[in-house]
Amino acid sequence: MKKEQYIGKAFILLSFILMLSTALSAQSKATWIWYPGDFEIWLSNNMQNRRTERDTFFSPFWRQDSHYVLIDFHKVFTLSQPEEVEIATEGKYNVKLDGKMLSGFPKKINIPAGKHKLNLKVHAQDRVPAIYIKGKTLVSDSSWLVTFEDKEWIDETGKASDQSGTTWLNAGSWNFNDVQSPPSQFKLSTKPQYAVSKKQDQSGLLLDFGKETFGFIKLHGLKGTGKAHLYYGESKEEALSIDAGETLDKLHINNKVAKDSVINLSKAFRFVNIKLDLGVSMDSASMLYEYLPVADRGSFKSSDEELNKIWDISKYTMELTTREFFIDGIKRDRWIWSGDAYQSYLMNYYLSFDSPTVTRTILALRGKEPVSSHINTIMDYTFYWFLSVQDYYQYTGDKTFVNQLYPRMKTMMDYCLSRRNKDGMMEGLAGDWVFIDWADGLSKKGEVSFEQLLFCRSLETMAVCADLSNDPKGAAEYRKTAEELKAKIFAMYWNADKKALVHSRVNGVQSENVTRYANMFGIFFDYFNKEQKDQVKQSVLLNDKVQQIVTPYMRFYELEALCAMGEQDYVLKEIKDYWGGMLKLGATSFWEEYNPSKKDDEHYAMYGRPFGKSLCHAWGASPLYLMGKYYLGVKPLTPGYQTYSIEPVLGGLKWMEGSVPTPHGDIKVYCSHTEVRVSAETGTGLLKLKSRMKPVCKNATVLSKGDGLYEIALTKGQEYTITYKL
């Protein structure tokens, strides 16, 4: 036997053992389960009520819902052997085996072989009712069914009612696989970090952690009696501003013996300015970095070092804002904002592909019935929420999630439909925040075209989800409403002179002004015909006279629209200019807003406060998405990457390489002017190339599609090297 053969066989054996153990553990992997959406709502309440403004509690201004406090869990199963089953719950509970209540609060039960039904009913107010069941084969997982009302009464003879009409859903779960770590005990991970420089003077100790970070300051060897003040800053200026910084801590120290002290509430900062009263001393200070552990999957590298830096800082910005949920910014709100989260989902599909954080965020944003306001009170944010569900399905193929969410989508859409004006358009009513973007003098009055486009896309999303959820009647209605609305949008807003959609209609009169918003969404929603698209590109997107966008938030869509029209060269320059501009100003994460025309400390101000702006905002990280989808050019064609396309576009780069995560493995792409290398662990792919010669690939067929376009079908597990000429 040759050595390679031996290694080969050993590898096969090892693979087999690994597969077997995976199979076994899959079979018996118990996890904590709950009513779907309930833990997510509970956790989001906890998180969103941790915001402070300086030392004052600052809570959301929309309704916060609660979990159901009483849940029935059940599963029907067949055991080939008798089994001892371990039971743990969060909450007061009872156990029913085959319809018969077991005495007391059993922690272990023996179930004989055969077919059985096991019910647990659990009540908890302060935390989410949850269970953990572990036998040799019977375990709690998402195959269990749950309801918040079982409607099982008995009559005066003791006979149970037999048809309750109850809706049972598949249980929710995450990664609480340890009986000792129930959902209510959830905490993000921490690890120690140390300042890269410090400066002590009579006014205090100024620590610099070298970059934007998030966590708990730890004071070592703290001793004496008096107060300690901590002033946090994303900038040195903020940390040194006693009166105007956004966050601070006041501690009352009374330590006869020196001891370490960790701040209760984690904060975002790069600098911290620590001032101790005269009677107080300490040895040093460090921090515990607080983060959500997620896999490191997506990657990008290119011939352009500045772009690589932009990608890395974008990645770090996402790491900081991917927490219990996708939040907006780490310093200030730390809330879940649907419009912000929508972009995080998209970036996440090209970075970590962490689906649980997507579904947690979607569920938390939606909350419970009844709908009494737009999501986050913002009309556009409601629409992004709809869109996020279709994207999630497209990237993950998770149909169960869509099916279980569909009833809450319907009631959310009912709310929107009930708020249309007499012309069937969405217009801000009392309590509706029409946000669009942070932009000087932007009008939110009347029927804003941008809102109608999002509304139309939301209706199309509803039609897709209705089809997925076995509601053909709903699907047909949503589709019809969307078509009618789309026709109205063009009738009302398209201005042939301006070659653009105008911004709004107020009291039935088309406005004069053109803004980028509706026009750029119209591009990648594919609402324009070819001619309109070209007109819009020139008259709006590439027209400097149309008001510039100063938030990374809307630059995301502006650049996406341009990429969708093949303007990668232009977009790359814009990225280097805009995000590169932040880097030149020393950004270590990307900002909530960047207006190149501002100077010095002006960059820190927002909301009428000198340090109001967040210097680490998720929506600042969009290069992750743009590079993955429009440069590496990877996207799913059918849900969950069963089929996908790779359409690499260098956009002026000499070469680039990277990896795009999918539900079942990664897709790798390398591209230079002469060579493309691709491989995928999943699905069936289609490589699309422009080439001045017929590309050559030894293990695949190259199809010519005319006009110098070529296609190569890709099979999973294969590596392809293609020679071509750009």
Add this chain to the structure above:
Amino acid sequence: MKKEQYIGKAFILLSFILMLSTALSAQSKATWIWYPGDFEIWLSNNMQNRRTERDTFFSPFWRQDSHYVLIDFHKVFTLSQPEEVEIATEGKYNVKLDGKMLSGFPKKINIPAGKHKLNLKVHAQDRVPAIYIKGKTLVSDSSWLVTFEDKEWIDETGKASDQSGTTWLNAGSWNFNDVQSPPSQFKLSTKPQYAVSKKQDQSGLLLDFGKETFGFIKLHGLKGTGKAHLYYGESKEEALSIDAGETLDKLHINNKVAKDSVINLSKAFRFVNIKLDLGVSMDSASMLYEYLPVADRGSFKSSDEELNKIWDISKYTMELTTREFFIDGIKRDRWIWSGDAYQSYLMNYYLSFDSPTVTRTILALRGKEPVSSHINTIMDYTFYWFLSVQDYYQYTGDKTFVNQLYPRMKTMMDYCLSRRNKDGMMEGLAGDWVFIDWADGLSKKGEVSFEQLLFCRSLETMAVCADLSNDPKGAAEYRKTAEELKAKIFAMYWNADKKALVHSRVNGVQSENVTRYANMFGIFFDYFNKEQKDQVKQSVLLNDKVQQIVTPYMRFYELEALCAMGEQDYVLKEIKDYWGGMLKLGATSFWEEYNPSKKDDEHYAMYGRPFGKSLCHAWGASPLYLMGKYYLGVKPLTPGYQTYSIEPVLGGLKWMEGSVPTPHGDIKVYCSHTEVRVSAETGTGLLKLKSRMKPVCKNATVLSKGDGLYEIALTKGQEYTITYKL
């Protein structure tokens, strides 16, 4: 000065001082406040999840809601002097004075003279967000406004949104007037009680507390290692039945030194059978009686000692079942059942007039949006819930409660309306429990006439409440729907041959059987014409061939219908026979069901269990209501007893006297065959008498109405003695 004058002046002075101090204390009486309905829901979850069946947790089978976890409280007020204001909250909070957030978590603030707005925002998950504010004049009370979504955002310049469209309600409160006793700490009162007899033998210690009671057993001088078993019994038989009693406790004792031990969960019992392991000993056992302190207001006494006993035992039955809420029975469910509670409300209006327990119960039963089942899952119980609101308004005149509840009434009615069949009738769908009554072989199939009557009355109630809540359009619609339904009821169910409403219609065919239910409700709903009424009385109510009612629950309405038709003589005999029958069997409180044809231990059985029946059930106490309303004859004519009537009917008694509570004082009535004495602390009354001579009253005008009927107008604060001849 004469002595009387002096006393008179002193009395006036004293009264003035009392008035002044009342005014002052009314002005500055701080109380804990919350979002209306939220504490009620939270408390009902706690209470209803305390049920056990033997030693096993037994929870409701309908949805349990939660409070809103984030609440904004505010008040606009004017101070003539600066004021120091104390602040306490249940939950994390912030304080905003005149739109400006105050730093940290202030416990005392100084407010300058002038007009101000004070906002508090409070978050709590495990308990209900609540506040307590106490200044010299500014205090937290129901004049504060609350919301669960303030929708107050700011734009990028820091400008606050100005029109949120938020609905503000008046805060909820009860009697938490002490800052140290916040709502989450609520507990019923307790007082020690002792067994009236005990019997120790080798099998255990059997204690008899002499009558049905409720509370915590206390074991004195408990010592040693081992178990203690407590078996509770409403009857001696139940306490002695180790295997079949409904409730029990198992304690694990490990006391080196003797100590007292109180059971965690209060129980209902008359007897308790205590069995100690050999290694365990104790000195004695007693109990802590657990109760809701309510005023002792209504009274009744008559020439019939058995009737007096029945009234007293009814009163005790109500005392035992009037707790956190009006519950059904104290041994078993201890849940809030709408149909049971409906009767408790009515009895309460003639006993304690404890309105907070009525509103707590109504709010807890309704829960939150969205409606996903009938109340308690029972169709008829939903209808009683509607009826209870109109009754509450009629007896108390509390319009604010109706106004604030009206939106939840509307959605509850929407649910009903959406579940009508093609003929517009209510028929049990999947998940609907059609209860009616516990009765052998009672059909619940198809369109049951009884349910349609209750539905019709509910629609009429909605019309009244819509008018009260400034919704004339709603009122007109409800009224029209009710009228159409009433016409259908008579078209579909009235059978001229049977001279009665038949029981049901199944698949469009009128059923043959006649039951008492629809017919007796038709009487006191006043749905029949005079001729029909007389026919129904003979063909149904006084007809032994129609299936007898064996629950005090439906006997309530049966006897009410007869009283409403002037059959007090007959009803009195029935009361003595039925309730007197339970007394003869040793009842110390009234039962869930009493079927005179049963023997011995058969009386204890129900639901297929030998001791399943509750021997203390609220619906057993209806003589309280019947005696007050139809014998003493007191009822409000306009809401809150602004006007009322007294129509005493002896029904065979030689004399009776009693007192009926109202929102603003009591109404007292004495009546014999020759004399009536009445006085009232409230409203404008109308005394109606039948007399064979013209009644004589020295301080009132007697009006003859013909046919031996006389009326006397009554003014509050006056005592009237009327001589007449029955």
